[in-house]
Amino acid sequence: MIYEFFYNLTGNSILSGSIVALLPLFAFLLPFVLFAILLERKVAGHMQDRLGPMRVGYHGILQTISDIIKLIQKEDIIARDNDKLFFNIAPVLTFTGSYAAFAVIPFSSIFLGVKIDLGIFYIIAVTGLVVAGILMAGWASNNKYSLLGAMRSVAQIISYEIPTILVVLTIVMLTGTMSLIELSENQIGYFWNWYILGGPEMSLQKLFLIPFMLISFIIIYISTLAEVNRTPFDIPEAESELVSGYHTEYSGMKFAMFFLAEYANKFAVSAIIVVLFFGGYQSPFGYLGNSLGMTWLVPIEQFFWFISKGIFFVFIQMWLRWTLPRLRVDQLMAVSWKYLIPIAFVNLLIIGVISLF
Amino acid sequence: MSIRTEEMVLNMGPQHPSTHGVLRLELTLDGEIIIKVVPHIGYLHRCFEKHCEVITYPQVIPYTDRMDYLAAMGNEFGYVIGVEKLLGIQVPERVEYIRVIMAELQRIASHLIAIGTYGADIGAVTPFLYCFRDREKILSLFEITCGARLLYNYIWIGGLSHDLHPDFIRLTKEFIKEFKSNLRELNNLLTYNRIFIDRTANVGILPLETAINFGITGPMLRASGLKWDLRRDDTYSVYNKFDFDIPVGEGKMGTVGDSWDRYYVRVLEIEESLKIIKQAINSIPDGDVTSAIPKKIKPPVGHIYSRVENPRGELGYFIISDGSTSPFRVKVRAPSFVNLQIMDELCRGHLVADVIAILGSVDIVLGEVDR
Amino acid sequence: MKAYFNNIFTALLTILTGMKVTLRHLFTPSITIQYPDVKIPLPERERNRLYVNMDECIGCDQCSRACPVNCIEIETVKSLPGEDLGKTSNGKKKALWVTKFTIDFAKCCYCQLCVFPCPTECIYMTDVYEFSEYNRNNLIYDFATLTPEERIEKKENYQKFLEQKEQQKSQPQKP
Numbered sequence: 015m016i017y018e019f020f021y022n023l024t025g026n027s028i029l030s031g032s033i034v035a036l037l038p039l040f041a042f043l044l045p046f047v048l049f050a051i052l053l054e055r056k057v058a059g060h061m062q063d064r065l066g067p068m069r070v071g072y073h074g075i076l077q078t079i080s081d082i083i084k085l086i087q088k089e090d091i092i093a094r095d096n097d098k099l100f101f102n103i104a105p106v107l108t109f110t111g112s113y114a115a116f117a118v119i120p121f122s123s124i125f126l127g128v129k130i131d132l133g134i135f136y137i138i139a140v141t142g143l144v145v146a147g148i149l150m151a152g153w154a155s156n157n158k159y160s161l162l163g164a165m166r167s168v169a170q171i172i173s174y175e176i177p178t179i180l181v182v183l184t185i186v187m188l189t190g191t192m193s194l195i196e197l198s199e200n201q202i203g204y205f206w207n208w209y210i211l212g213g214p215e216m217s218l219q220k221l222f223l224i225p226f227m228l229i230s231f232i233i234i235y236i237s238t239l240a241e242v243n244r245t246p247f248d249i250p251e252a253e254s255e256l257v258s259g260y261h262t263e264y265s266g267m268k269f270a271m272f273f274l275a276e277y278a279n280k281f282a283v284s285a286i287i288v289v290l291f292f293g294g295y296q297s298p299f300g301y302l303g304n305s306l307g308m309t310w311l312v313p314i315e316q317f318f319w320f321i322s323k324g325i326f327f328v329f330i331q332m333w334l335r336w337t338l339p340r341l342r343v344d345q346l347m348a349v350s351w352k353y354l355i356p357i358a359f360v361n362l363l364i365i366g367v368i369s370l371f
Numbered sequence: 372m373s374i375r376t377e378e379m380v381l382n383m384g385p386q387h388p389s390t391h392g393v394l395r396l397e398l399t400l401d402g403e404i405i406i407k408v409v410p411h412i413g414y415l416h417r418c419f420e421k422h423c424e425v426i427t428y429p430q431v432i433p434y435t436d437r438m439d440y441l442a443a444m445g446n447e448f449g450y451v452i453g454v455e456k457l458l459g460i461q462v463p464e465r466v467e468y469i470r471v472i473m474a475e476l477q478r479i480a481s482h483l484i485a486i487g488t489y490g491a492d493i494g495a496v497t498p499f500l501y502c503f504r505d506r507e508k509i510l511s512l513f514e515i516t517c518g519a520r521l522l523y524n525y526i527w528i529g530g531l532s533h534d535l536h537p538d539f540i541r542l543t544k545e546f547i548k549e550f551k552s553n554l555r556e557l558n559n560l561l562t563y564n565r566i567f568i569d570r571t572a573n574v575g576i577l578p579l580e581t582a583i584n585f586g587i588t589g590p591m592l593r594a595s596g597l598k599w600d601l602r603r604d605d606t607y608s609v610y611n612k613f614d615f616d617i618p619v620g621e622g623k624m625g626t627v628g629d630s631w632d633r634y635y636v637r638v639l640e641i642e643e644s645l646k647i648i649k650q651a652i653n654s655i656p657d658g659d660v661t662s663a664i665p666k667k668i669k670p671p672v673g674h675i676y677s678r679v680e681n682p683r684g685e686l687g688y689f690i691i692s693d694g695s696t697s698p699f700r701v702k703v704r705a706p707s708f709v710n711l712q713i714m715d716e717l718c719r720g721h722l723v724a725d726v727i728a729i730l731g732s733v734d735i736v737l738g739e740v741d742r
Numbered sequence: 743m744k745a746y747f748n749n750i751f752t753a754l755l756t757i758l759t760g761m762k763v764t765l766r767h768l769f770t771p772s773i774t775i776q777y778p779d780v781k782i783p784l785p786e787r788e789r790n791r792l793y794v795n796m797d798e799c800i801g802c803d804q805c806s807r808a809c810p811v812n813c814i815e816i817e818t819v820k821s822l823p824g825e826d827l828g829k830t831s832n833g834k835k836k837a838l839w840v841t842k843f844t845i846d847f848a849k850c851c852y853c854q855l856c857v858f859p860c861p862t863e864c865i866y867m868t869d870v871y872e873f874s875e876y877n878r879n880n881l882i883y884d885f886a887t888l889t890p891e892e893r894i895e896k897k898e899n900y901q902k903f904l905e906q907k908e909q910q911k912s913q914p915q916k917p
Binding site for chain 3: 431434497511516559
């Protein structure tokens, strides 16, 4: 993997470790966030018959960069009654939580932070940090709107973790592995080998699995949407009710950290869905590199496919955001406890029964 | 056993994204449940009524525009009718037709804002911009007619400031044609959206009796199930010549008089207004629109109460004349002001998020609440 | 149970209908324009900044009286008997020096009430709408064409004229 490559190159385990740790951030995450924010604004603009940002660069391509420059220049406001320690830690913690998930996300068969067998379990565990960060931000802000937003957010993320985990469990049960890279490798070949279409095994079982896999996909998509606080589940930062929820009081780079975490999270959950259901980094039509005999091209292609699939799901998140109104707190809970969880359980049962044959 | 919890006072506004201006709501909360709502108004008070006492009758018209700035035509209409009655003048038929067309176009524009901002309050931003796109077309119709987009000073005592623009009829017909499909699209996007219905149906139910006791008028009253529309029940201008329905709330998605009904009544009213405009532009008579404007406006001593159906409800002007060129007193019965007082009644027991949904369905304009 | 599945079905259906609408709009051309670069042509009746054509103004003060916010201030001085101020284009004889004609556009409410009473149609609204200023005083436009010296001169002239008249009156008439 990448770590071994750098270890051989530098011969220093600490140096190569930190390079590997920072690689996703600089090679992928920051460019992705820059791109995603622009995409979000452009998608929003064009869906609303507007143009979106147009001033900085051709069709506003450099808009996000200029925004970041603005955010860096901004005064870092800490109000008198804020709980300073927690107020300062919270954005870092939130970002750490969502960034840590990138350690195990397989961008391609070689671009991968660490290869651990409990990949999916690790992601679910480590993104729990985000909850702590958000609650901390809401509490330390000493602002009623922030507190309400944080409370809502925590309640929401915790209750939507259950359907997510149930669906993950379904896949784990079917495949017998928790390793993201193994899941991706399983789905090699063409797109009909993806788990959304019943997995790589060609049998009657596959045919039965397809509708239930589709249901699993819809459930996990909805619940991850709620986990990253996107519309229709964006009540923690519902701007028309709570101004902007837990990050109302933040300004400058700390606000940017929340923003970065939000967009990183957005990609992380899309990546999980891609790995679980849509073949991970595998190409849907076989590899150009293989057919041309250039094996070095394969990881690049894999990277391309992974990113495009991920961005596609991020795009759907944006699409939903600019289409739907948001739910109310109690309805949000009802969606989780009354609809998603029972259906996920039944789905788990049925897939379990099918996989017996 | 019940756990006693501390009440929290949450100040919503005057600078809050969805209090529709500078309204301040003092919410007393138990967790997220509303115990009490106290609206504090007066942040936009501009002494409209006092101003009227020192300026002449025609000069009041620009001031009336600025009360309900989303329905300026309607405001002028009500005032002008009152003064004309005081003066005892008859205006030409064409003037009345044009006034009705303008008032109905204004009603559509105003309801579009009500609907759009309501969607935005609930969290759907896109319908809001679609509504603004359509409203823009109405505003440009006004613009070619009188040159202003928002505050028109178009309806004058005894006539109008300008005749219709030669293109007006054609452009209005085009607009109606285009707007119908846009409205259908809006319904698909927002009105029948399940999440939107869940957020608004059975929220803030206003029983008819309470509505009448509080003096609620306009779409809010009709949503509670009473067919009461001044255009028909106390007809003015030439409204009796047109054929239109008065939509009432039916509780299609929940209970009669809930927020969804209030929203939907507005959507239906847009369609009725389109009907009126269509009839009016097809039968508009010829004539001179400025011929009946009196040279000197000096009503005899007396008083009058004139009322019109504004997009937000009954807009009434009580005008006292002391025989001079400026009114002795102009008192306005502003529909938003009266409708706003229902907030506490509607919100009690709901969640914080519902306050926004209810306030949006009440559809206030702060310019009119404070005047 | 039926209601339960119905809920799920309607929710998914309406969400998909909504998504169809927004997707269609994603590919329709946008209706907004890049404002300072592109401008929408304004209709002929546009009501924006006022303009006063002083060649036509007879200083009758009617616009000032019609204004509901008192943003027009006019001061005039009577012309001396010998002076000829010319005529306006519709044949009205000018008899007053307009020594002050200011419009405060910070106050102006663009209601057009001043335009209609004007007997010579010299005050009218133009389509200029971009005239914001950093200082509020810059929004007070002075339309009078006389130079400050001329204004003082005209006032003094008239004052002198009045005094002369007064003197003539007080002097005993020659038999």
